[in-house]
Amino acid sequence: MKLSYQWLCEYVDVRDISPEALADKLTSAGLEVEAVTPRNQGVRGVVVGQVLTCEPHPNADRLKVCTVDAGVGEALTIVCGAPNVRAGQKVPTALPGATLPGGRSIGKVKLRGVESNGMLCSAQEIGLEVKLLPKEQTEGLFLLPDDAPVGADVVTLLHLDDVVLEIGLTPNRSDCLSMRGLAYEVGALYDRPVRFPSPAEPAASGASPVRVTLETERCPRYDAQVITGLTPKPSPLWMQMRLLAMGVRPINLMVDVTNYVMLEWGQPLHAFDFGQVRGGHIVVRQARPGERLVTLDGQERELKEDTIVIADPERAIGIAGVMGGENSEVSAATRQVVIESAAFDAASVRRTGQRLGLRSEAQQRFEKGIDPVAIRAALLRAAELLCELGGGRREGGVVSVVRGQPSQPHTVAFSPARCNRLLGTDISAETMRGVFRRLGFTVEESSPDLWRIEVPTRRPDITLEADLAEEVARLVGYEAIPSTLPFGATTAGVRTPSQRLRKRTREVLTGMGMTEVFTYALTHPGSLDALRVGPDAPYRQMISLRMPMSEERSVLRTHLLPSLAQVAQYNLARDVAGGRVFEIARVYLPARLPLDEQPSERTQWAGLWFGVTEADVWNRPRAYDFYDAKGVVEGWLGAFGWLDQAEFRPASAPWLHPGRSAEVWLDGERIGSFGELHPETAAAFELDVAVYAEFDLDLLVPRLSDRWLVTPLPRHPASRRDLAVVVGRDVPADALLAAAREAAREGGENLLEDIRVFDVYTGSGVPEGMKSVAIRLTCRAQDRTLTDDEVDALVGRVLAAWTARFAAVLRG
Amino acid sequence: MDVKELETAVLQVQREAEDALGQVQDARALDEWRVRYLGKKSALSQVMRQMGTLPAEERPRAGEVVNRCRERLQAAWEAARTALSERLLAERLASERIDVTLPGRRQERGALHPSVRVIQEVEDIFLGMGFSIAEGPEVETDEYNFEKLNLPQDHPARDMQDTFYLTDTLLLRTHTSPMQVRTMERMRPQAPVKVIVPGRVYRRDEDDATHSHAFNQIEGLVVDEGIRMSDLKGVLEQFARAMFGPEQAVRLRPSFFPFTEPSAEVDVLCINCGGAGCRVCKETGWIEILGAGMVHPHVLDGAGYDSRRFNGFAFGMGVERIAMLKYGIEDIRHLYQNDLRLLRQFARPV
Structure with missing residues (x-):
C-alpha cells in the first residue's frame, strides 16, 4: 500500500513530522515502511508556460521555434522538438537555470542558430510516473490543463513536493488499505485528532431507475446509485496526481472517481454504463455452468458456478469484486x-x-475484508464527486439491498491484569485506557479488571483479548516488554536416538574426510533413468507436484544417487578434480499412487566418491575406488560397534557394478549397499569411475548403542601365525576368515582372538586362476600362555577347514 | 732388566699408544687400539709379565709405573670413545636432516554443510536451555500446515506462503510450524512443552539470490502456565548472545502471523557492524532474524491446551539466512550448489 504524505496531512496534521520519522513510527508499530520516495526527483525552476506562437525552425525540419509566456515578463523564445507542440497549450517550462531529474540543468543555448531560453518538458523529463500515464500524455510535451496559472511552479501544481511511503502491509490490516484507515492509525500513534469527513446524505429524491435483486447469499449487501448527465472528460489534475502518487493509473473522470474513493474509503466501487444494463435491473447471482464473459482487459473468461457475477436479466456484466465486463464498460x-x-x-x-x-x-480489499460502514458512505462520496466535478446529477436515491443482518461494532472482553500477565509488563490501566481511546475503541469498565471494548467495524482483525493486548503493546511500544526467563519446571534437553545417530554419522564421516552436501528433494522425473531400474521398480513411484515451477523440480526423490551425481558433475565442470561427498536426507516413498496419505519419509546417508583424490602435488592423486568407500563404510560401522557383525555380500542393485559392489547385512537385515557405479549408470551421469554408498538410517536407530564397557586387558601373551594359502581367484577372503572362525569355535575353547588378511598375491609362483591369500591369526587364552602344541592344533584345524571347503593349499 | 729400563719401556709404550690414539678415526680402529694397548696381549701386559724378573723391592714401584700408564691409557681410550660417539652421532644427525617444510601425510578432514553447522549450533544452544528437538514430516496435510494454525481455507494470509500442493489435502510444508500442533498433541496434557524443530520447508518461489524453493527452518515452542511475552524476549536474547556474541541485544517489532498473537519480528544487532550501521543492515544497525509471538489462543485450544490456563510462545528462523549472515555468503544458491571449493572451507575456521 502506498501512502501520500500530503493527502494524509489533510486528515491528520503531521506536517511537523518528517516523512522519514513517520516511516520509522509506522514501522515500529507493525506497518513496515519499505521505501520513502519523494515524488520530486530533482525538478527546480519549472513553471507553467503558455505557448503563444509556434513557428517552424528556419534551419531544422523537426524543430519548432516557440514564444512562451512563462510569467517572467517578456515572452521567452524556446526551441522545441516535441511533435505535439501547438500554440495555446500550457506546458511545463524549464526556465534558464532550472534543474531536472538526473541532475540535468537548463541554460540558454543556441540550437541550429536560434537561441533557446529554456525547455518545454515531457512527463518523463519532469519525473512523472510515466508507466501509469496514458500514451498520449507521455509522447511529446506533458499538457497541463487550461486553467493552470501561467508562471506557477509545477512542483506545487503537480504535487511533486509530496512524499510517498510504501508500506508492506500484513494481511490482517485490511483497514490500512485506505487513507481513512491509515489516518486513524497515524492519529492513534501520535495521539492526534483525525478529521475524516463523512459525505452528506442528499435530500430525498425521486425513484431510482435501477432495480437490484440479490440471488446469492455471498452478496450480503448491494448499494447502487444512478448518476446521469455526465460528459466524458479527464479528472482534475489534483485527483490525477493523487492517483499517480498512490500508484493508480488515471483514466477518465468516471473511473478515476471510483478509484479515488476506493483509496479514500477502502471500499471498492464499480461504474457500469447504465445504458448497457438491460431492463435497468441488476441481478447478483452465482455464475451459470459454462457462462462466459469478456472482462475489461479484453479476455474472454469461462466462469465457474462458484463465481459471483453481476448480471442484468439477460447476461453477466461483471465478475463481482474482481473485474467488470467489457459489455457494460464506461465509454x-x-x-x-x-x-x-x-x-x-x-x-x-x-x-x-x-x-x-x-x-x-478491488479484489485484494474484498479478500481481506471491507468495512460495512464504508459501503454507503463511499457511494455517497462518489456521487458527490461526480456531480461536483463531472456535472452529473443523481437520478433517484441510493438503492440499498441487504440480505441478512447488517454487521455491528463488536465488543471484546478485556482484563488489564491478564494483558499484563500475557505481555510480562506492568502497564497501568490509565495507559491502556489511553491506547483504546487513541484507537477510537470504546471502553466500558464493568469492573476494574473486566472491561468491555467496543471495536469499530473498520478493525475486523480485533476479535480476542490477545488482539487487544497486541494493540496495547504496539501503541505503548514493544520496547516496553522486559526480558525475563520462564519460571516453570526445569527440563532436560536431549537428542533422540535418531538425532544422535545422524549427528555421530556426520562426525564420523567428516572425520574420515567426507564433505557434506545439501541437495534439493524436488527433482526431475527422468532422474532415475540412469539408474537402470525397471519401469515397475518401487523407485519409480515418485510423488509429483500438482503445479511444479519446472520439470526439473517436479517430483519428490526416491533415491539420492541422482542428486549426488549432479554434485559430482557440477564440481568436475569447475576444475575440481574429484571429491568424496555425503548427504543425510530423506527419500519419499508413497504406499501407492495416486497419493492418498502421507508417504513414508526415510532418512538415508548416501556417499559418492568421484574423480581423483583431492591431492596436492605431493600425495600423488589417484582415482577413488571401491576400497576407499569400503574403508569409510567400515570405519562408520566400527564407530557404532556394528563392524564385527556386519556381513558384506555381493550386491545386485542395478546402478552398481555387479562384480564391484556389496550389500551390508546386520543380523539378517540389509542396511545398505555400496560399490562402483555400473558403467552404464556412470556413463549416463557423464562420470568416469565413481563409487556410491547408501544406508538406511531409520533401520539402524533401534541398534544404536550408547554403552561403553571395557573388557579386561589380557594377562597372557598372544601367539601369532602368518599363513599363506593358495585358493581359487573367486574365493572371497571373507569366506576364508569365516571358515577359520568356525573351525576355531569347534575346538571347544575358542583360542582365535583375531584373524585378518594382510596380503593378496597373484603372479609368478601362483597358478593361473588362483591367488595366494596371506592371513594372520592371533591366538590367545585368557588364563594361560598357549603352548606351541595348542597353537599348532588350532592352525591345523583351520587349514583342514580351508582345504576341505576351498581346496586351499598351504604355500611353502 | 731393572726398574729404570722398565720405566723407559713403559713410557715408550705410552708414547706410542698415545700417538696411535691420535690417528684413530672410527669405532673399529678404536677397538683395535684397545686390544693392542690395553688387551691381554698388549705391550703393557708383556711388560707386566716381565715384572717377575725384578727384584722384590723394586716390584711395587714397577707396578705403580705400569698401573699409572694403564690408567692413563684407559682414560684416554674412554675420552676418545666418547668423543668418537659424539662425533658419529653428530654426523648421523647431520646426514639424516630432512626438509621439514615439505607437506606431511595429511589426513584431510571433511566438512559439515554450513546449513547443518547452523542447525547443530542452534540445537546445542536450545538443548542447553532445556529444549528437546522434534522433527516431523515434510509432506504435510493442509490441516496441520494451515487449518490448525488458524489459517482456514481461503484466508488471505495463505498468500504469505505460496504452497506446493501434492493433492487437495497434502502439500509440502511451507514452514516447520505444523510441528507446534503435532508436538502439543503428542505431549498433552503435560507441561511444560519446550521444543525446537529443525527441518526442510518448501515455498513456491523462484530461486534467486535471496529466495529458494526449499530451505531450512527452525521452529521453537514453549507452552506452560504463566508464559509471558517477556519470556520470549528473554529466551531469544540468551539465544542471540550464545549464537552471535555476548554483546548481543534483541529488538521486537509488531508484526502478524495467523498463529501467534501478539506477533513480532525479531531483530538482533547487526552481526557485521555490531549496530553501528553498515551495508548488511542497510544502515539501521539491526537485522531481522526471526518471526515470533505468543501462541494464538485458537492454536492452543485446537491442540488441546486450554488457552485460559496455558500460554505459550513460538518462534521460527530461517537457517540459510543465519548461515549467510554468519559466514558471509552472499547468494542463497551457493548453499545448494555444493561447490566443493566453497564447502571445503568449512573444514577449518579462519
Whole structure:
C-alpha cells in the first residue's frame, strides 16, 4: 500500500513530522515502511508556460521555434522538438537555470542558430510516473490543463513536493488499505485528532431507475446509485496526481472517481454504463455452468458456478469484486452510470481471482475484508464527486439491498491484569485506557479488571483479548516488554536416538574426510533413468507436484544417487578434480499412487566418491575406488560397534557394478549397499569411475548403542601365525576368515582372538586362476600362555577347514 | 732388566699408544687400539709379565709405573670413545636432516554443510536451555500446515506462503510450524512443552539470490502456565548472545502471523557492524532474524491446551539466512550448489 504524505496531512496534521520519522513510527508499530520516495526527483525552476506562437525552425525540419509566456515578463523564445507542440497549450517550462531529474540543468543555448531560453518538458523529463500515464500524455510535451496559472511552479501544481511511503502491509490490516484507515492509525500513534469527513446524505429524491435483486447469499449487501448527465472528460489534475502518487493509473473522470474513493474509503466501487444494463435491473447471482464473459482487459473468461457475477436479466456484466465486463464498460458515449458499492464473500472473491489469475485492487480489499460502514458512505462520496466535478446529477436515491443482518461494532472482553500477565509488563490501566481511546475503541469498565471494548467495524482483525493486548503493546511500544526467563519446571534437553545417530554419522564421516552436501528433494522425473531400474521398480513411484515451477523440480526423490551425481558433475565442470561427498536426507516413498496419505519419509546417508583424490602435488592423486568407500563404510560401522557383525555380500542393485559392489547385512537385515557405479549408470551421469554408498538410517536407530564397557586387558601373551594359502581367484577372503572362525569355535575353547588378511598375491609362483591369500591369526587364552602344541592344533584345524571347503593349499 | 729400563719401556709404550690414539678415526680402529694397548696381549701386559724378573723391592714401584700408564691409557681410550660417539652421532644427525617444510601425510578432514553447522549450533544452544528437538514430516496435510494454525481455507494470509500442493489435502510444508500442533498433541496434557524443530520447508518461489524453493527452518515452542511475552524476549536474547556474541541485544517489532498473537519480528544487532550501521543492515544497525509471538489462543485450544490456563510462545528462523549472515555468503544458491571449493572451507575456521 502506498501512502501520500500530503493527502494524509489533510486528515491528520503531521506536517511537523518528517516523512522519514513517520516511516520509522509506522514501522515500529507493525506497518513496515519499505521505501520513502519523494515524488520530486530533482525538478527546480519549472513553471507553467503558455505557448503563444509556434513557428517552424528556419534551419531544422523537426524543430519548432516557440514564444512562451512563462510569467517572467517578456515572452521567452524556446526551441522545441516535441511533435505535439501547438500554440495555446500550457506546458511545463524549464526556465534558464532550472534543474531536472538526473541532475540535468537548463541554460540558454543556441540550437541550429536560434537561441533557446529554456525547455518545454515531457512527463518523463519532469519525473512523472510515466508507466501509469496514458500514451498520449507521455509522447511529446506533458499538457497541463487550461486553467493552470501561467508562471506557477509545477512542483506545487503537480504535487511533486509530496512524499510517498510504501508500506508492506500484513494481511490482517485490511483497514490500512485506505487513507481513512491509515489516518486513524497515524492519529492513534501520535495521539492526534483525525478529521475524516463523512459525505452528506442528499435530500430525498425521486425513484431510482435501477432495480437490484440479490440471488446469492455471498452478496450480503448491494448499494447502487444512478448518476446521469455526465460528459466524458479527464479528472482534475489534483485527483490525477493523487492517483499517480498512490500508484493508480488515471483514466477518465468516471473511473478515476471510483478509484479515488476506493483509496479514500477502502471500499471498492464499480461504474457500469447504465445504458448497457438491460431492463435497468441488476441481478447478483452465482455464475451459470459454462457462462462466459469478456472482462475489461479484453479476455474472454469461462466462469465457474462458484463465481459471483453481476448480471442484468439477460447476461453477466461483471465478475463481482474482481473485474467488470467489457459489455457494460464506461465509454466515451456514456452519459449515465450506475455506481456499485457492495459487500461480497471474501473467500469466493479470492478463489475466483486465483482461478482467473487476477489480482485487482478491488479484489485484494474484498479478500481481506471491507468495512460495512464504508459501503454507503463511499457511494455517497462518489456521487458527490461526480456531480461536483463531472456535472452529473443523481437520478433517484441510493438503492440499498441487504440480505441478512447488517454487521455491528463488536465488543471484546478485556482484563488489564491478564494483558499484563500475557505481555510480562506492568502497564497501568490509565495507559491502556489511553491506547483504546487513541484507537477510537470504546471502553466500558464493568469492573476494574473486566472491561468491555467496543471495536469499530473498520478493525475486523480485533476479535480476542490477545488482539487487544497486541494493540496495547504496539501503541505503548514493544520496547516496553522486559526480558525475563520462564519460571516453570526445569527440563532436560536431549537428542533422540535418531538425532544422535545422524549427528555421530556426520562426525564420523567428516572425520574420515567426507564433505557434506545439501541437495534439493524436488527433482526431475527422468532422474532415475540412469539408474537402470525397471519401469515397475518401487523407485519409480515418485510423488509429483500438482503445479511444479519446472520439470526439473517436479517430483519428490526416491533415491539420492541422482542428486549426488549432479554434485559430482557440477564440481568436475569447475576444475575440481574429484571429491568424496555425503548427504543425510530423506527419500519419499508413497504406499501407492495416486497419493492418498502421507508417504513414508526415510532418512538415508548416501556417499559418492568421484574423480581423483583431492591431492596436492605431493600425495600423488589417484582415482577413488571401491576400497576407499569400503574403508569409510567400515570405519562408520566400527564407530557404532556394528563392524564385527556386519556381513558384506555381493550386491545386485542395478546402478552398481555387479562384480564391484556389496550389500551390508546386520543380523539378517540389509542396511545398505555400496560399490562402483555400473558403467552404464556412470556413463549416463557423464562420470568416469565413481563409487556410491547408501544406508538406511531409520533401520539402524533401534541398534544404536550408547554403552561403553571395557573388557579386561589380557594377562597372557598372544601367539601369532602368518599363513599363506593358495585358493581359487573367486574365493572371497571373507569366506576364508569365516571358515577359520568356525573351525576355531569347534575346538571347544575358542583360542582365535583375531584373524585378518594382510596380503593378496597373484603372479609368478601362483597358478593361473588362483591367488595366494596371506592371513594372520592371533591366538590367545585368557588364563594361560598357549603352548606351541595348542597353537599348532588350532592352525591345523583351520587349514583342514580351508582345504576341505576351498581346496586351499598351504604355500611353502 | 731393572726398574729404570722398565720405566723407559713403559713410557715408550705410552708414547706410542698415545700417538696411535691420535690417528684413530672410527669405532673399529678404536677397538683395535684397545686390544693392542690395553688387551691381554698388549705391550703393557708383556711388560707386566716381565715384572717377575725384578727384584722384590723394586716390584711395587714397577707396578705403580705400569698401573699409572694403564690408567692413563684407559682414560684416554674412554675420552676418545666418547668423543668418537659424539662425533658419529653428530654426523648421523647431520646426514639424516630432512626438509621439514615439505607437506606431511595429511589426513584431510571433511566438512559439515554450513546449513547443518547452523542447525547443530542452534540445537546445542536450545538443548542447553532445556529444549528437546522434534522433527516431523515434510509432506504435510493442509490441516496441520494451515487449518490448525488458524489459517482456514481461503484466508488471505495463505498468500504469505505460496504452497506446493501434492493433492487437495497434502502439500509440502511451507514452514516447520505444523510441528507446534503435532508436538502439543503428542505431549498433552503435560507441561511444560519446550521444543525446537529443525527441518526442510518448501515455498513456491523462484530461486534467486535471496529466495529458494526449499530451505531450512527452525521452529521453537514453549507452552506452560504463566508464559509471558517477556519470556520470549528473554529466551531469544540468551539465544542471540550464545549464537552471535555476548554483546548481543534483541529488538521486537509488531508484526502478524495467523498463529501467534501478539506477533513480532525479531531483530538482533547487526552481526557485521555490531549496530553501528553498515551495508548488511542497510544502515539501521539491526537485522531481522526471526518471526515470533505468543501462541494464538485458537492454536492452543485446537491442540488441546486450554488457552485460559496455558500460554505459550513460538518462534521460527530461517537457517540459510543465519548461515549467510554468519559466514558471509552472499547468494542463497551457493548453499545448494555444493561447490566443493566453497564447502571445503568449512573444514577449518579462519
